Amino acid sequence: xxxxxxxxxxxxxxxxxxxxxxxxxxxxxxxxxxxxxxxxxxxxxxxxxxxxxxxxxxxxxxxxxxxxxxxxxxxxxxxxxxxxxxxxxxxxxxxxxxxxxxxx
Numbered sequence: 001x002x003x004x005x006x007x008x009x010x011x012x013x014x015x016x017x018x019x020x021x022x023x024x025x026x027x028x029x030x031x032x033x034x035x036x037x038x039x040x041x042x043x044x045x046x047x048x049x050x051x052x053x054x055x056x057x058x059x060x061x062x063x064x065x066x067x068x069x070x071x072x073x074x075x076x077x078x079x080x081x082x083x084x085x086x087x088x089x090x091x092x093x094x095x096x097x098x099x100x101x102x103x104x
Contacts, residue, residue, distance in 0.1 A: 021045070021046075021049045021051060023046065023051050023053065023054050023055060024054065024055040024056075024057065025038065025039065025042045025054065025055075025056055025057065026057040027039065027056065027057060027058050027059075027065060027069070028057065028058075028059050030065070032064065032065060032068040035058070035065055035068060035069070036068055036069075036072050039056065039069060039072060040072070040076075042054070043076065043078050043079070043098075043100060044078070046100055047078060047100050047101065047102075047103045048103060050102070050103060051100065052099060052100055052102065053097060053098070053099050053100070054097070054098050054100065055095055055096075055097055056069055056095065056096045056097075056098060057094060057095050058094055058095070058096065059094040060093055060094040061094075066084075066094075066096070069096055070082070070084070070096070073096070073098050077101075078100055078101055079098050079099070079100060079101070080099045080100060080101055081098070081099050082096055082097060082098040082099070083096070083097050084096050
């Protein structure tokens with residue numbers, strides 16, 4: 001089950017805001033494989049809704065889920081880049097921010 005939070009940032013389009021599309025996914029409590037399946041679908045949906053930046057909440061824990069998320073982001077052609085530090089630190093150490101390709 002995807003846990004969505006209604007948070008938006010400056011990169012979310014107004015069209016997406018009106019539809020109530022979230023730019024944040026919470027993967028707490030999911031196994032690594034389930035989390036990646038959910039993340040993959042979330043990335044696809046985000047791109048289709050012109051959301052250029054997403055927040056992924058994976059939690060702190062032992063870092064196992066974070067590593068799987070990072071591996072997915074590094075190997076996905078849909079992800080331009082990501083960061084775990086910088087702005088992501090303001091959201092918490094259990095969060096990663098990813099910037100997505102634009103859908104044309």
